[in-house]
Amino acid sequence: MSDHDYQPDSKLGKWFNDRLPLLTLSNHLQQYPTPKNLNYWWTFGGILTFCLITQIVTGVILGMHYIAHADLAFESVEHIMRNVNYGWLIRYVHANGASMFFLAVYIHIFRALYYGSYKSPREVIWIIGMIIYFLMMATAFMGYVLPWGQMSFWGATVITNLFSAIPFIGESVVNWLWGGYAVDNPTLTRFFSLHYLLPFLILGLVMLHIWALHVPGNNNPIGIEIKKPSNDTVPFHPYIVVKDAFALLLFLIIFAFFVFYSPNILGHADNYIEANPMVTPAHIVPEWYLLPFYAILRSVPDKLLGVIAMFASIFVLVILPWLDTSKVRSAIFRPIYKQFYWFLVADVIILGYMGAMPAEGTYLLIARVATAYYFIHFLLILPILGKKEKTLEVPLSITEPVIGGSPNEAMAKFKKEI
Amino acid sequence: MSESDKKNPNRRDFIVTATTAAGAVGVGAAVWPLIDQMNPDASVKALASTEVDISGLQPGQSITVLWRGKPVFIKRRTQEEIDSARAVDLKDLKHPEKDEDRAKNPEWLVMLGVCTHLGCVPLTDKGDYNAWFCPCHGSHYDTSGRIRKGPAPTNLEVPKYVFIDSKTIKIG
Amino acid sequence: MRKFFNIIFTLVFFLFFGFNSIAAEKTAQLLSPEWSFKGFFGKFDRASLQRGYQVYTEVCAACHSMKYLSYRNLSEPGGPELSESQAKAIAANFEVIDGPNSEGEMFTRPAKLSDKFVTPYENVEAATAANGGAYPPDMSVLVKARKGGADYVYSLLLGYEDPPADMELDDGVYYNKFMYGNKIKMSAPLSDGIIEYSDGTQATTEQMAKDVVSFLMWSAEPHLETRHKTGFRVIIYLIILTTLVYLTMKKIWSRIETKV
Numbered sequence: 001m002s003d004h005d006y007q008p009d010s011k012l013g014k015w016f017n018d019r020l021p022l023l024t025l026s027n028h029l030q031q032y033p034t035p036k037n038l039n040y041w042w043t044f045g046g047i048l049t050f051c052l053i054t055q056i057v058t059g060v061i062l063g064m065h066y067i068a069h070a071d072l073a074f075e076s077v078e079h080i081m082r083n084v085n086y087g088w089l090i091r092y093v094h095a096n097g098a099s100m101f102f103l104a105v106y107i108h109i110f111r112a113l114y115y116g117s118y119k120s121p122r123e124v125i126w127i128i129g130m131i132i133y134f135l136m137m138a139t140a141f142m143g144y145v146l147p148w149g150q151m152s153f154w155g156a157t158v159i160t161n162l163f164s165a166i167p168f169i170g171e172s173v174v175n176w177l178w179g180g181y182a183v184d185n186p187t188l189t190r191f192f193s194l195h196y197l198l199p200f201l202i203l204g205l206v207m208l209h210i211w212a213l214h215v216p217g218n219n220n221p222i223g224i225e226i227k228k229p230s231n232d233t234v235p236f237h238p239y240i241v242v243k244d245a246f247a248l249l250l251f252l253i254i255f256a257f258f259v260f261y262s263p264n265i266l267g268h269a270d271n272y273i274e275a276n277p278m279v280t281p282a283h284i285v286p287e288w289y290l291l292p293f294y295a296i297l298r299s300v301p302d303k304l305l306g307v308i309a310m311f312a313s314i315f316v317l318v319i320l321p322w323l324d325t326s327k328v329r330s331a332i333f334r335p336i337y338k339q340f341y342w343f344l345v346a347d348v349i350i351l352g353y354m355g356a357m358p359a360e361g362t363y364l365l366i367a368r369v370a371t372a373y374y375f376i377h378f379l380l381i382l383p384i385l386g387k388k389e390k391t392l393e394v395p396l397s398i399t400e401p402v403i404g405g406s407p408n409e410a411m412a413k414f415k416k417e418i
Numbered sequence: 419m420s421e422s423d424k425k426n427p428n429r430r431d432f433i434v435t436a437t438t439a440a441g442a443v444g445v446g447a448a449v450w451p452l453i454d455q456m457n458p459d460a461s462v463k464a465l466a467s468t469e470v471d472i473s474g475l476q477p478g479q480s481i482t483v484l485w486r487g488k489p490v491f492i493k494r495r496t497q498e499e500i501d502s503a504r505a506v507d508l509k510d511l512k513h514p515e516k517d518e519d520r521a522k523n524p525e526w527l528v529m530l531g532v533c534t535h536l537g538c539v540p541l542t543d544k545g546d547y548n549a550w551f552c553p554c555h556g557s558h559y560d561t562s563g564r565i566r567k568g569p570a571p572t573n574l575e576v577p578k579y580v581f582i583d584s585k586t587i588k589i590g
Numbered sequence: 591m592r593k594f595f596n597i598i599f600t601l602v603f604f605l606f607f608g609f610n611s612i613a614a615e616k617t618a619q620l621l622s623p624e625w626s627f628k629g630f631f632g633k634f635d636r637a638s639l640q641r642g643y644q645v646y647t648e649v650c651a652a653c654h655s656m657k658y659l660s661y662r663n664l665s666e667p668g669g670p671e672l673s674e675s676q677a678k679a680i681a682a683n684f685e686v687i688d689g690p691n692s693e694g695e696m697f698t699r700p701a702k703l704s705d706k707f708v709t710p711y712e713n714v715e716a717a718t719a720a721n722g723g724a725y726p727p728d729m730s731v732l733v734k735a736r737k738g739g740a741d742y743v744y745s746l747l748l749g750y751e752d753p754p755a756d757m758e759l760d761d762g763v764y765y766n767k768f769m770y771g772n773k774i775k776m777s778a779p780l781s782d783g784i785i786e787y788s789d790g791t792q793a794t795t796e797q798m799a800k801d802v803v804s805f806l807m808w809s810a811e812p813h814l815e816t817r818h819k820t821g822f823r824v825i826i827y828l829i830i831l832t833t834l835v836y837l838t839m840k841k842i843w844s845r846i847e848t849k850v
Contacts, residue, residue: 075658081812249832259821261818264734
């Protein structure tokens with residue numbers, strides 16, 4: 001049933017729906033025609049929604065017990081861990097939840113890269129997604145400052161000092177960010193305020209992201225436009241709901257292992273030492289999910305250019321829909337792109353690894369090569385490849401056989417499935 | 419797949435019901451920590467008792483101490499006040515309690531300084547009974563802290579307390 | 591499906607790999623005794639925690655505070671589980687400053703269960719000044735605050751050696767093969783028989799180190815036992831629910847596959 005024809009069954013429902021069409025919305029979400037060939041990489045949207053809600057709920061609760069003050073923050077976190085009923089559980093879910101959130105968002109992003117989900121007509125979905133990703137990084141960074149441990153303090157010092165690279169006004173900007181001449185209580189309280197605010201902004205953007213998705217509908221593994229609804233689609237409920245639920249539960253099992261059996265493995269021991277402006281820890285390393293960007297920052301020898309390179313590495317992602325000139329979406333039909341895609345994955349992992357290593361000697365050299373390759377991939381390889389690559393034949397629909405037959409193995413397997 | 423399944427794709431069969439039930443149990447269990455975290459925590463519970471030095475109080479004087487975040491009235495009553503509290507006929511009371519039960523040691527009256535109407539703190543030596551009077555909505559309590567007039571439903575609450583020695587009371 | 595799992599686990603593996611390699615810095619291999627609190631069903635050894643508390647009070651507490659612990663913690667479940675009266679008696683040995691009283695004066699009184707552990711120094715500066723310029727760190731979360739955790743602290747306690755011939759040590763600086771930079775301002779705190787265990791256990795250096803580190807592990811993670819127990823139940827539950835959802839999914843999707 002299409003959205004316009006929908007009428008609630010009950011009289012009350014109809015009365016209400018005429019005034020606020022929530023039931024139409026609910027019907028739309030249930031009936032939403034989804035490509036039936038979506039694989040498990042497509043379940044991460046649901047998983048991410050779950051992560052966001054979990055972070056907001058546990059975060060609001062932690063906010064009931066946490067005290068945003070330089071003298072009391074560390075102690076209040078210990079109070080949560082020791083005295084508050086289930087406080088240890090809620091804090092560990094929140095802390096590890098951030099890592100799980102990023103794990104999921106990276107899979108989600110790399111799925112989009114593989115299947116060309118950022119291409120027309122889905123550019124806006126992609127750009128909103130990139131804004132969400134950027135806000136997630138800001139939120140996670142500020143959240144990490146709140147326990148006011150050594151890594152919190154020095155992480156905040158290092159990251160805020162990035163802005164001192166801005167010519168002429170850099171120092172004023174940094175003092176403005178700090179509310180003083182160093183990271184101190186005013187910095188902590190404003191970070192707390194913003195850390196509380198940004199997730200709700202993200203939530204709003206997630207709604208826009210989903211709205212923008214529901215206009216053209218989902219991309220799918222073979223990347224073709226499909227007729228909706230048709231034999232190629234299934235209603236979102238119950239088909240996709242149950243599949244997402246299954247994937248979410250698998251994800252939760254991994255999540256639970258972290259929370260209950262190694263809750264601190266993704267953090268730094270130094271953050272259990274209270275912040276001390278007089279002593280810098282031996283290695284300042286950001287959380288794992290920021291490491292690739294940290295590596296890019298450090299691989300450029302100039303301060304300002306390093307900062308620019310780091311922000312540019314995110315910005316190239318924003319303009320990606322116009323950098324990739326290929327008309328074919330899915331990497332399944334782009335044999336050469338597929339190779340480069342995996343090179344990029346390896347490149348980002350290498351960057352992450354280098355971000356955790358000291359910036360010297362061979363590590364620095366590798367980080368520089370990897371940084372260069374990162375930009376080459378987006379700025380050179382993709383535009384050229386889109387024009388030169390000989391793609392495989394694309395089927396007309398998910399259910400219909402391919403005209404002339406496809407030599408592609410994935411396609412053959414796919415046909416066998418149906 | 420059975421014929422009926424095809425006719426009604428939303429038919430709930432055993433496995434779907436079991437899954438839904440198991441999921442609901444899990445959601446319930448996961449919600450409990452989110453609720454329980456607002457209950458008094460271990461450090462608050464540990465502060466449950468407080469000791470008060472009462473050696474300086476003369477008959478007719480009272481002090482107010484803080485216990486579990488609430489005021490507690492400790493009054494050393496005069497013989498007159500004790501007599502007037504004990505002379506009251508229980509039938510005249512909205513919430514009948516014997517003064518003997520409220521003040522084990524008749525000289526000492528210990529009770530929460532929280533009006534049982536809506537939680538204001540009553541004033542001492544005020545009101546129709548020259549005992550306690552709640553200014554918020556006009557509840558009058560007698561020299562035993564019993565409600566006599568006004569909207570409060572019950573007498574001022576007597577907390578658990580013991581005399582550790584002649585000079586010290588432990589509340590809680 | 592199998593491919594999906596493979597990739598997920600590869601990613602998780604990478605996460606671990608990345609971090610272990612950071613942790614594996616070239617210092618001496620840490621000693622790792624059998625800890626009862628490791629593993630899925632890890633629990634503390636009560637007797638060891640009680641002995642560990644004795645080591646802490648008789649050896650460490652002269653310099654190291656444990657400011658996030660309260661005396662009541664000693665009798666709470668999951669810890670040393672002393673009886674409440676024992677914990678009360680321990681608390682009563684310490685004097686705390688309370689007040690102001692009705693005259694506005696501060697006064698001292700014996701500590702109660704609800705009081706925090708009394709610290710050996712007034713503040714960080716006093717502690718630093720009294721210890722040759724090196725602040726003896728607070729030990730409440732010490733185990734979590736050191737890379738290598740319990741193994742590291744245990745190794746450090748046993749890592750005192752004569753310095754290599756080419757190393758000059760200032761007065762009040764000691765050589766420890768597990769310390770970052772190998773120089774430490776704390777002299778070897780433990781030696782055989784330095785204390786006498788009330789339960790008759792032989793107070794060897796290894797025994798005391800193991801007991802006190804167990805105690806510190808508990809103080810850093812007082813809810814570790816509950817966490818392990820809850821975690822086991824949660825994961826079993828998740829596996830059951832995942833299986834049920836999988837069956838439901840197969841059932842629901844089977845409608846499609848026959849239709850096509």
